[in-house]
Amino acid sequence: LLYRFAEVNKALEDFINEMNEQDIWEDTVIIMGSDFGRSITPNANSGTDHAWGGNYFMLGGSLKGGKILGEYPSHLSEESSQWIKGGRMIPTTPWDSIWN
Template identity: 55%
Template structure:
């Protein structure tokens, strides 16, 4: 049963829509959900416990529902944010706006249990190549590098990837995440990627 929270209600609706893909004659869907409450300039500990509890219970219900309907292997969840938080706290036991952050992916086809990208090994301002003031980090991975692999998984042709990820040519090809970096497609990929039932 889905929790009666903002995210719980949204994920319940997405689960219902996914189950109607045949009636809607779609083989790919992208659903965008937004939740707030992470602008934690004060009392970050209490606020994060509350937010993470809501996320955990809503995601748990979503995964259970999709596994029960045998749809989990064709669904991927990707959590992103438009900015990150400082590693160093401010005077109000909170964190302020930062630059480099992270993504979180889950799904039946996602290669879980791995961290991709470069985690800083030096946080000092004097010697750290990625460090800025107050624990702000310069990102090492762009949106396009990650979405490149997601777009491939969704069946976007190689010739169309530059349109879908317009800045991917600004990075070395070997730094782009591919479908095989992000997803386990063994036994799940149909003969034609354009015909996969992806949500």
């Protein structure tokens, strides 16, 4: 997984550099998201199930960056107030809050 992050980072760097070369980075926004999150605990097939909590990021030339929306759970266990059955986490912030 670590190498995949490096690949994504390099691809984004290259894209941003190209947008800057074309002088359109200030008019560009990239949003990475998913239509669903995944459960933390594995299911009977050693996979994961659909869930609600997920990670998203947004970047762009004219965005006011440096913000993190929501809260990461203090612990990933059944004692967490965000934990529900099957290893699903209830997000603290709706995904569409990025538009506000």
